[in-house]
Amino acid sequence: MRNTAAGAEPTAPKSAENEGVRLGTHEMRSERRPARATTAQRLWRSRRVVFGGTVLLIICLAAIFANQIAPADPEMVSMNDRLVAPTWFSHGWKFCLGADPLGRDVLSRIIFGARISLLVGVTAVGLSGTVGILLGLLAGYYGGKVDETIMRLADIQLAIPTILLAIALVGVMGPNLRNLIVVLGITGWVIYARTIRGVVLSVRAMQFVEAATALGAGDRRTLLGHILPNLWTPAIVIASQQVGFMIIMESALSFLGLGVQPPTPTWGGMIADGRGYLVTAWHVTTMPGLVLMTTVLAVNFFGDGLRDVLDPKFRL
Amino acid sequence: MVAYVLRRLLLSVLVLFGVSVVVFSLIHFAPGDPARLLLPDGALEEDVAFVRKALGLDQPLYVQYKVFITHALQGDLGQSLYYKQPALGIILEHLPATIELTFAALVFSLLVAVPMGILSAVRRDTVWDYLGMGLATIGQATPVYWLGLMLILFFAVQLRWMPASGRGGVEYLILPAITLGAPLMALVTRLVRSGMLDLLGEDYIRTARAKGVAEWGVVLRHALRNIMIPLVTVVGLQFGALLGGAVITETVFAWPGVGRLVVDAITARDYPLVQAATLLVSGYFVLINLVLDVLYVYLDPRVRYS
Numbered sequence: 001m002r003n004t005a006a007g008a009e010p011t012a013p014k015s016a017e018n019e020g021v022r023l024g025t026h027e028m029r030s031e032r033r034p035a036r037a038t039t040a041q042r043l044w045r046s047r048r049v050v051f052g053g054t055v056l057l058i059i060c061l062a063a064i065f066a067n068q069i070a071p072a073d074p075e076m077v078s079m080n081d082r083l084v085a086p087t088w089f090s091h092g093w094k095f096c097l098g099a100d101p102l103g104r105d106v107l108s109r110i111i112f113g114a115r116i117s118l119l120v121g122v123t124a125v126g127l128s129g130t131v132g133i134l135l136g137l138l139a140g141y142y143g144g145k146v147d148e149t150i151m152r153l154a155d156i157q158l159a160i161p162t163i164l165l166a167i168a169l170v171g172v173m174g175p176n177l178r179n180l181i182v183v184l185g186i187t188g189w190v191i192y193a194r195t196i197r198g199v200v201l202s203v204r205a206m207q208f209v210e211a212a213t214a215l216g217a218g219d220r221r222t223l224l225g226h227i228l229p230n231l232w233t234p235a236i237v238i239a240s241q242q243v244g245f246m247i248i249m250e251s252a253l254s255f256l257g258l259g260v261q262p263p264t265p266t267w268g269g270m271i272a273d274g275r276g277y278l279v280t281a282w283h284v285t286t287m288p289g290l291v292l293m294t295t296v297l298a299v300n301f302f303g304d305g306l307r308d309v310l311d312p313k314f315r316l
Numbered sequence: 317m318v319a320y321v322l323r324r325l326l327l328s329v330l331v332l333f334g335v336s337v338v339v340f341s342l343i344h345f346a347p348g349d350p351a352r353l354l355l356p357d358g359a360l361e362e363d364v365a366f367v368r369k370a371l372g373l374d375q376p377l378y379v380q381y382k383v384f385i386t387h388a389l390q391g392d393l394g395q396s397l398y399y400k401q402p403a404l405g406i407i408l409e410h411l412p413a414t415i416e417l418t419f420a421a422l423v424f425s426l427l428v429a430v431p432m433g434i435l436s437a438v439r440r441d442t443v444w445d446y447l448g449m450g451l452a453t454i455g456q457a458t459p460v461y462w463l464g465l466m467l468i469l470f471f472a473v474q475l476r477w478m479p480a481s482g483r484g485g486v487e488y489l490i491l492p493a494i495t496l497g498a499p500l501m502a503l504v505t506r507l508v509r510s511g512m513l514d515l516l517g518e519d520y521i522r523t524a525r526a527k528g529v530a531e532w533g534v535v536l537r538h539a540l541r542n543i544m545i546p547l548v549t550v551v552g553l554q555f556g557a558l559l560g561g562a563v564i565t566e567t568v569f570a571w572p573g574v575g576r577l578v579v580d581a582i583t584a585r586d587y588p589l590v591q592a593a594t595l596l597v598s599g600y601f602v603l604i605n606l607v608l609d610v611l612y613v614y615l616d617p618r619v620r621y622s
Contacts, residue, residue, distance in 0.1 A: 155327070156338065158553075159556070159598045160601075163561070167579065168342055168582065171585075172346045173345050244457065255459075258582070268461075285462070285466075286466070293454070297457040300457055
């Protein structure tokens with residue numbers, strides 16, 4: 001059964017079945033396009049996936065090899081170099097994007113800052129996805145009181161603006177990397193739970209599930225073996241679109257001083273560092289913001305492309 | 317219809333009750349003793365014990381919650397530790413500024429996004445479409461606080477067209493409203509565009525065209541009307557994000573609203589104020605959604621009869 005779950009993404013027939021399950025258009029689609037490309041081929045053909053993926057890959061590599069490629073120590077204070085303006089490569093890599101109010105190299109801090117953004121973005125999505133998928137699965141499968149309870153919990157969570165809840169929680173629990181990931185992880189589950197619940201409801205009514213139940217499959221087997229494999233596509237699509245949101249949330253909390261604490265470089269923290277120097281040193285605020293925006297753009301491109309390929313009807 | 321509104325009302329009360337539990341639990345998420353959270357670092361053990369007893373933190377949780385909710389229902393949301401005043405009064409003082417900002421942002425985003433979305437759909441694959449979609453894509457990827465700082469940099473510092481911070485006349489409202497409204501604008505543009513594209517292929521649109529309705533009449537009278545329903549849904553859901561964004565926007569522009577109050581309160585470890593503000597902002601959000609739910613009845617006759 002595990003094999004079916006893992007094989008759900010790369011092979012075409014299975015993914016076509018996924019769409020068929022969600023949309024009931026299986027036959028129609030295969031009639032229109034008799035020779036279907038595999039999912040991998042379609043992903044490779046998607047300009048958005050390739051463009052977003054390439055930019056992301058570069059940022060990931062920069063984060064991983066930060067020690068090797070950063071021109072300077074990101075935490076080394078040098079008061080002589082306070083707010084040095086960008087030298088635009090005329091003096092090599094160091095200070096090519098200028099220095100911050102403590103004379104630290106902005107480029108190096110951006111490179112190291114990528115680590116926090118990517119780490120928090122991916123782990124928070126992993127955590128919220130796991131919680132959300134599990135709750136959505138339970139709500140959709142068991143229905144009744146379980147469903148009612150989980151969906152009311154979702155309503156309550158939605159009633160509190162996410163960033164407000166995150167600010168309050170991080171403020172109380174103490175700002176550090178672990179708390180940041182936990183808080184973003186637990187505040188982000190609703191979108192998964194609601195979507196997955198809907199998919200489970202439609203899958204549960206399908207005949208193959210009925211057949212499995214009739215053949216004596218227990219809850220566990222039906223859920224994990226027959227229903228779960230059909231949830232991967234929507235789950236991957238939501239997750240890919242949530243990474244950008246989580247990266248923005250992390251940076252916003254860091255901007256407010258509630259993220260990973262200085263001197264560790266974070267993009268949000270760097271933007272906050274430059275706030276007081278907009279008039280004299282615009283680069284301190286502008287540079288990390290541009291990189292942050294590019295990263296989120298790349299993630300969103302990738303996510304949108306992925307959605308178009310995997311699940312074309314699933315929009316907004 | 318009365319039953320529908322009553323059901324919505326009941327659900328809102330239930331949600332608010334749940335929110336109150338979350339808000340109440342907030343200080344219990346602190347590692348260690350919540351009483352210590354309310355005191356400065358290195359407070360003496362007897363002071364901690366005193367605070368614990370004075371605030372009833374030594375009581376069982378359900379007793380504490382009962383006291384909390386009873387007081388809250390009577391309009392007592394606790395005392396701000398920093399201002400040494402009732403939290404409710406302080407928040408109510410700051411609430412009008414937040415309401416002003418969120419509504420200005422909402423109006424701005426709709427005024428830009430709806431025409432832009434329509435134009436993108438009607439003139440599909442032209443420069444207008446690319447412009448609209450480009451703005452929407454960038455708008456969704458730009459962190460609100462950074463956009464705010466960039467707007468300050470250009471319009472306040474460089475061009476000196478607008479004040480950089482504070483609250484006053486309309487000129488103070490423009491930059492914060494654009495900042496806060498940008499993500500919603502991006503989302504609504506996409507929604508209106510894709511909604512329009514779907515609708516323009518519908519049979520009744522073809523009928524309207526066939527009977528000779530002018531193109532703008534088709535778009536405005538027949539298609540736009542049907543966009544309103546998903547639009548109201550999205551605005552309702554996104555109003556929470558708008559309120560969350562207000563927390564950050566207010567901090568960037570030194571806008572004297574509830575959002576900035578919360579951030580300052582967190583820094584000052586004024587947790588009763590944080591709790592009260594979270595409760596009230598969530599209440600405001602729930603109320604907005606209740607109003608929108610009732611609005612549905614007028615927008616979508618199907619709701620009235622189901």
